Amino acid sequence: MRNLKIIIAVLFFAAGLKAQLPVGRDTITVQEGGKVLKNAWAGGLNSCMFSQIELNFDGKLDLVVFDKVNNFGYGIFRCFINKGGTGQIDYVYDAWYSAKFPAVEQWALFYDYNNDSKMDLFTYVPGGIKVFKNTSTAGNISFQLAKPMLWSNYSPTTTATYVNIYSSSVSVPAFSDLDNDGDLDILTFSSSGFQIEHHKNMRIEKGYPADSLVYDMVDWTWGDIIESGCGVTLNQYKENPNGGNNDPNKVMHSGSALMAFDRDGDGDKDLLMGDISCNAVNYCENGGTVANSHITDTTKLYPNYPAKANTTIIKMNNFPGSYNLDIDNDGKKDLVVSPNTINSENFQSCWLYKNVSATAVSDFQFTKNNFLQDEMIDLGEGAYPVLFDVDADGLLDMVVGNTGYYISNTNVTKLAYYKNTGTLTQPSYSLITRDLAGLSVGVTSSTLTSLVPTFGDIDGDGDKDMIVADFYGKIHWSENTAGSGNPCNFSIFKNNFFGITTSQGAPYPQLIDVDRDGRLDLIIGLRNGKLAYYQNNGTTTAPSFTLITNSFGNVNVKGAVNLYGTEGNCAPFMFDVAGSYKLLCGSISGRIFYYDNIDGNLSGSFNRIDTNVNYINDGPRSALQYVDINGDLKRDLIVGNYAGGLSYYSSKNWFIGIKEFENANDETILAYPNPANTYLEIKDLNNFTERTEVILMDVLGKIVLTQSSNSNATSLNCEDLDRGVYLLRVNSYLNKQQRTSYKKIILQ
Numbered sequence: 001m002r003n004l005k006i007i008i009a010v011l012f013f014a015a016g017l018k019a020q021l022p023v024g025r026d027t028i029t030v031q032e033g034g035k036v037l038k039n040a041w042a043g044g045l046n047s048c049m050f051s052q053i054e055l056n057f058d059g060k061l062d063l064v065v066f067d068k069v070n071n072f073g074y075g076i077f078r079c080f081i082n083k084g085g086t087g088q089i090d091y092v093y094d095a096w097y098s099a100k101f102p103a104v105e106q107w108a109l110f111y112d113y114n115n116d117s118k119m120d121l122f123t124y125v126p127g128g129i130k131v132f133k134n135t136s137t138a139g140n141i142s143f144q145l146a147k148p149m150l151w152s153n154y155s156p157t158t159t160a161t162y163v164n165i166y167s168s169s170v171s172v173p174a175f176s177d178l179d180n181d182g183d184l185d186i187l188t189f190s191s192s193g194f195q196i197e198h199h200k201n202m203r204i205e206k207g208y209p210a211d212s213l214v215y216d217m218v219d220w221t222w223g224d225i226i227e228s229g230c231g232v233t234l235n236q237y238k239e240n241p242n243g244g245n246n247d248p249n250k251v252m253h254s255g256s257a258l259m260a261f262d263r264d265g266d267g268d269k270d271l272l273m274g275d276i277s278c279n280a281v282n283y284c285e286n287g288g289t290v291a292n293s294h295i296t297d298t299t300k301l302y303p304n305y306p307a308k309a310n311t312t313i314i315k316m317n318n319f320p321g322s323y324n325l326d327i328d329n330d331g332k333k334d335l336v337v338s339p340n341t342i343n344s345e346n347f348q349s350c351w352l353y354k355n356v357s358a359t360a361v362s363d364f365q366f367t368k369n370n371f372l373q374d375e376m377i378d379l380g381e382g383a384y385p386v387l388f389d390v391d392a393d394g395l396l397d398m399v400v401g402n403t404g405y406y407i408s409n410t411n412v413t414k415l416a417y418y419k420n421t422g423t424l425t426q427p428s429y430s431l432i433t434r435d436l437a438g439l440s441v442g443v444t445s446s447t448l449t450s451l452v453p454t455f456g457d458i459d460g461d462g463d464k465d466m467i468v469a470d471f472y473g474k475i476h477w478s479e480n481t482a483g484s485g486n487p488c489n490f491s492i493f494k495n496n497f498f499g500i501t502t503s504q505g506a507p508y509p510q511l512i513d514v515d516r517d518g519r520l521d522l523i524i525g526l527r528n529g530k531l532a533y534y535q536n537n538g539t540t541t542a543p544s545f546t547l548i549t550n551s552f553g554n555v556n557v558k559g560a561v562n563l564y565g566t567e568g569n570c571a572p573f574m575f576d577v578a579g580s581y582k583l584l585c586g587s588i589s590g591r592i593f594y595y596d597n598i599d600g601n602l603s604g605s606f607n608r609i610d611t612n613v614n615y616i617n618d619g620p621r622s623a624l625q626y627v628d629i630n631g632d633l634k635r636d637l638i639v640g641n642y643a644g645g646l647s648y649y650s651s652k653n654w655f656i657g658i659k660e661f662e663n664a665n666d667e668t669i670l671a672y673p674n675p676a677n678t679y680l681e682i683k684d685l686n687n688f689t690e691r692t693e694v695i696l697m698d699v700l701g702k703i704v705l706t707q708s709s710n711s712n713a714t715s716l717n718c719e720d721l722d723r724g725v726y727l728l729r730v731n732s733y734l735n736k737q738q739r740t741s742y743k744k745i746i747l748q
Helices: 002-014 436-441 651-656
Strands: 029-032 048-053 062-067 076-082 091-093 108-111 120-125 128-134 143-147 151-153 162-164 174-176 185-189 196-201 215-219 226-228 231-233 256-261 270-275 281-286 295-299 320-325 334-339 351-355 364-368 384-388 397-401 405-407 410-412 416-420 428-433 452-456 465-469 475-480 490-494 508-512 521-525 531-536 545-549 571-577 580-586 593-596 607-610 623-627 636-640 646-650 669-672 679-684 691-698 703-709 713-717 724-734 737-747
Touching: 048 108, 048 320, 048 334, 062 108, 120 143, 174 256, 185 256, 231 281, 231 295, 256 320, 270 320, 384 452, 384 623, 384 636, 397 452, 436 490, 452 508, 465 508, 508 571, 521 571, 571 623, 580 623, 646 651, 669 724, 669 737, 679 691, 679 724, 691 713, 703 713
Parallel strands: 029 428, 151 215
Antiparallel strands: 048 062, 062 076, 076 091, 108 120, 120 128, 128 143, 151 162, 174 185, 185 196, 196 215, 226 231, 256 270, 270 281, 281 295, 320 334, 334 351, 351 364, 384 397, 397 416, 405 410, 416 428, 452 465, 465 475, 475 490, 508 521, 521 531, 531 545, 571 580, 580 593, 593 607, 623 636, 636 646, 669 679, 679 713, 691 703, 691 724, 724 737
């Protein structure tokens, strides 16, 4: 195995991937409150939308969570494989699938519009809705753009007038078979009013093929209701489709999250509606018929409807959205609620209500407010990690800053401390406190906001002090008075001691001896995507920092203007490789930037090696540490993001790629010759003979070849592939059962 790793390392770099880091996704045991977190490194969750889709083709619907994370830029898909049996909730995070979805903004939901039993993707496009068709085959998740914009005939009884079906960036339409005819209809708010439009799918009526999306706008005021502030007004007249939508006194509709479902089992669809700047959902009871909707009752106390004892009503600080899906595999759809915006619940933002009804009438019982989040590291908004030996035991602990936990209608910033309770070669982390040094209670005239730490002995007393940056650009010194070799004691807080207020808010500092003069300097990542350099012109015992430049090395990690505006959020990590500095920077987009040519060039422009290192993107506002965690003298990578979670990439796992495979050298799979040149022969020695599918992936998880066979053997033509290291995935099928195995393959 050791020789194989050496061969793989040589071939990896020979393949021209020198800009990539030699790390692959991995895991370390993490405990909180004595409980081992099953999905510790899943990356956190904030503002989520929940859908079900089959990912691993085992016959069970898995869970895909689209997290807006913040209110601009692309969202993040987090995928959880369903391992539960009937009545069980058991989901395991699998990042490999997350990279298979297209980049989308604002909202994303999955529904099967063409009745092929594969969930398609409906998502936002400016002014409306676009659709990606699910073109997946077993072992390969893929989507193809089907409709760049959905259109509807707004004059179905007269001369046809086609207009885009409107959806704002902050609205979530309802997708449901409202008339029970087997196709997918849409409810969405009109662009210039407070009434809900019903767009009927006319595929069945007009005899179009199954993959058609053809809509008529058949109801201008579905349910005879309008939105009224944070409430609902009943018995509203339907507006004239030839002019009822041009009232100059109406304000553009700001945003609602709609969910249509049949609560009472009577065949027509009821409605849950959350609104922006409102903290409750409105439940709307449909007392009409399938053909003629009419809302007869409404309440903000759902699911306390009809009234019942000991019910936790849906109430979040801002804009709750609701999602109806079977979480526990019992055949009954449950309810998950999450805010559709920031400035609301974050580390406890996924509320699960189980459907405990024995009939067709839904009965949602509150189960937990941190569904999935209780199995992962989740620090609210933002996760800014630093690896540092807090207790002086020789092991690297983990201190993580954040923007804040949403508590009592405000974000409270804290520093979490995870103690390394493992060994030098087998690290393991346990949460000791979410408020290291007690900074959340306020050590100045006001509570500190959005804290990012860095550590170093700046006063020459043998212990490492903590420098912490806050949201407003101020740099504070929390002095360690423990003395050399003792557990840290950050007992003295020196508010803005150095008189530094950065030119941009939300800075990200790192203490490092940039000019190699024996004194720790400060580099500070700025909100505009650039890097500031503050040189230490004091002494080894009395630091004094002087701003040299706000454009250090001409580093710039600013995101695309159309997605991120002026934001960049540079998060630097400078490190030494054989006497030369290199620089990694997290960014607002979540991508990691890589620079070198730093030493001897402090007043020049650094060389930008890569703008998307290892194709890692676990969420916006990435922040990272690249240090040796597992004692193999090779650096590992921890990446935080704005969803409040962390991801771990190990040097021990880098040759596998973006996913850790437990059976990556399955001896029951024969693949030869290996190393291969032109052809690769594959045989399953277990004689799963109904069908065999083989998938060849590069080290970054990209599928480069696939082949299927109706026997236990097949072959791949590798002649046109680049020489290097690949991962072979073999899916074997027998009697509707699937067996998956992996092999590392070398092409030379």
